[in-house]
Amino acid sequence: MKIKNFINGSFQNPVANEWLDNYNPAYGKVYGQTPNSSKTDVELAFQAAKNAFPSWSQTSVDTRSKILIKISELLETHLQRFAEAESKDNGKPLHLAKSIDIPRAASNFRFFGNAITQFSSESHESIGENAINYTLRQPIGVVGCISPWNLPLYLFTWKIAPALASGNCVVAKPSEITPVTAFLLGEICNEAGLPKGVLNIVHGLGTTAGQAIVEHPEIKAISFTGGTKTGAAIAKIAAPLFKKLSLELGGKNPNIIFADCDYETMLETTLRSSFSNQGQICLCGSRIFVEASIYEKFKTDFIAKTQQLKVGHPSQNSTDIGALVSKTHLEKVLNYIEIAKTEGKILCGGNQVIIPSFKNGYYLEPTIIEIDNNNCRINQEEIFGPVVTIMPFETENNVLEMANQSEYGLSATLWTNNLKRSMQFTQQLEAGIIWVNSWMLRDLRTPFGGVKSSGMGREGGLESLRFFTKTKNVCIKY
Numbered sequence: 001m002k003i004k005n006f007i008n009g010s011f012q013n014p015v016a017n018e019w020l021d022n023y024n025p026a027y028g029k030v031y032g033q034t035p036n037s038s039k040t041d042v043e044l045a046f047q048a049a050k051n052a053f054p055s056w057s058q059t060s061v062d063t064r065s066k067i068l069i070k071i072s073e074l075l076e077t078h079l080q081r082f083a084e085a086e087s088k089d090n091g092k093p094l095h096l097a098k099s100i101d102i103p104r105a106a107s108n109f110r111f112f113g114n115a116i117t118q119f120s121s122e123s124h125e126s127i128g129e130n131a132i133n134y135t136l137r138q139p140i141g142v143v144g145c146i147s148p149w150n151l152p153l154y155l156f157t158w159k160i161a162p163a164l165a166s167g168n169c170v171v172a173k174p175s176e177i178t179p180v181t182a183f184l185l186g187e188i189c190n191e192a193g194l195p196k197g198v199l200n201i202v203h204g205l206g207t208t209a210g211q212a213i214v215e216h217p218e219i220k221a222i223s224f225t226g227g228t229k230t231g232a233a234i235a236k237i238a239a240p241l242f243k244k245l246s247l248e249l250g251g252k253n254p255n256i257i258f259a260d261c262d263y264e265t266m267l268e269t270t271l272r273s274s275f276s277n278q279g280q281i282c283l284c285g286s287r288i289f290v291e292a293s294i295y296e297k298f299k300t301d302f303i304a305k306t307q308q309l310k311v312g313h314p315s316q317n318s319t320d321i322g323a324l325v326s327k328t329h330l331e332k333v334l335n336y337i338e339i340a341k342t343e344g345k346i347l348c349g350g351n352q353v354i355i356p357s358f359k360n361g362y363y364l365e366p367t368i369i370e371i372d373n374n375n376c377r378i379n380q381e382e383i384f385g386p387v388v389t390i391m392p393f394e395t396e397n398n399v400l401e402m403a404n405q406s407e408y409g410l411s412a413t414l415w416t417n418n419l420k421r422s423m424q425f426t427q428q429l430e431a432g433i434i435w436v437n438s439w440m441l442r443d444l445r446t447p448f449g450g451v452k453s454s455g456m457g458r459e460g461g462l463e464s465l466r467f468f469t470k471t472k473n474v475c476i477k478y
């Protein structure tokens with residue numbers, strides 16, 4: 001399957017005709033080719049976006065809204081095709097792509113297609129001065145969107161939809177590891193009537209195509225999701241160019257469980273927050289802290305439930321854990337499991353899985369590691385696989401301190417029915433998103449993003465529309 005860049009409404013080969021192999025993680029084999037685009041391809045995409053901007057930025061909000069909602073409807077119509085492509089490209093179970101990834105991509109377009117019709121700004125009357133101020137929030141121009149491989153279309157569209165809704169034109173680059181659904185999106189956009197050049201999709205490596213977007217002097221805002229180190233590299237280039245930056249980076253999220261929680265709901269949700277998408281979600285609760293009084297019970301029950309999870313080919317309905325996204329990533333996670341053997345005790349899992357008919361696939365058992373020190377490497381570094389640590393805690397202060405003892409601060413989960421404790425913990429936990437008695441319960445109007453090494457800026461709702469617009473205050477004296 002040879003995918004192409006989507007520039008100025010048409011599919012094009014990379015100018016230098018250089019290509020990257022694209023792997024199917026379930027089989028561990030090459031199944032396609034992806035453009036290894038260069039600066040030249042990014043420039044072509046930028047020119048198309050620049051030429052489309054005057055007209056798109058003057059297109060009525062109602063028309064933009066209709067086109068974005070049409071894109072969401074077409075994604076829903078082609079749900080099966082997109083879900084199969086996503087599962088094949090990423091290794092996630094097909095049922096997960098069908099229930100989460102693609103529906104959420106459709107929701108992203110629908111949400112911002114609607115939100116833009118409600119987006120307004122303020123005016124301020126300067127009493128006694130015979131003056132009135134009003135605020136304009138205008139599209140920036142050509143913006144860059146760069147997304148990762150873990151939730152490919154879900155995160156790609158989470159950036160693109162608000163950028164388009166607010167009247168910008170986009171140069172977007174999906175991860176080279178999972179490019180297919182972004183490629184398929186191009187056809188949908190044409191069918192929905194998105195004018196050519198408004199959205200341009202350039203495929204390729206981060207350090208070439210990605211970097212060309214970041215350093216382009218006329219691409220004035222960058223919305224990025226990916227690794228913390230990459231985020232820092234991007235910021236180094238973008239900051240002196242005074243670009244607007246939204247960085248959604250890594251996480252090492254605490255899952256804090258008190259004895260007074262709704263135990264069964266906590267256990268079922270903790271299974272999901274530990275291993276969903278093979279643990280390749282920046283919001284996974286990979287550090288599990290359990291109140292001492294229920295620690296042994298939880299340990300027994302959690303191991304039993306985890307051992308029932310089925311590692312299998314992503315296409316099978318019975319599969320809970322599909323393939324990890326790449327051989328490199330599998331080896332990275334296996335390396336952390338080796339480290340874990342010196343830092344804790346592996347209670348369950350820890351082994352690569354060889355499935356007879358797919359023996360080259362990237363499969364790994366869901367793994368639980370018992371530790372006694374929050375500061376060990378496997379509790380401080382983002383592993384980003386189906387690997388969690390568990391340890392008991394005695395007091396509220398003790399667990400709050402351990403939870404915050406991390407360079408990251410993306411999300412946190414708290415299980416308790418004690419209202420006072422919930423209020424105190426949510427005030428003091430260093431995170432951008434906190435779930436109490438739930439996980440991954442998402443309302444797209446809410447601000448999304450982290451603190452510390454988990455990044456800066458917020459996406460979601462009006463936060464996204466404000467990120468993708470520039471603010472101007474006009475004061476008129478009369």
Ligand code: TXE
Nearest residue numbers: 147148149174175206210211226227230248249250282384
């Ligand atoms: O991210 P990368 P990946 C974290 C997690 C994971 C790590 C790597 O720790 O292990 O990131 O994941 C492009 N200039 N998260 O490989 O490498 C790259 O091509 C411009 C958390 O996905 O950062 C891809 O399109 N672009 C995250 C995108 O950046 C560059 C979810 C992400 O690549 C670039 C996923 C550069 N110098 C991973 N280098 C979350 N918070 O949701 C790479 N890219």
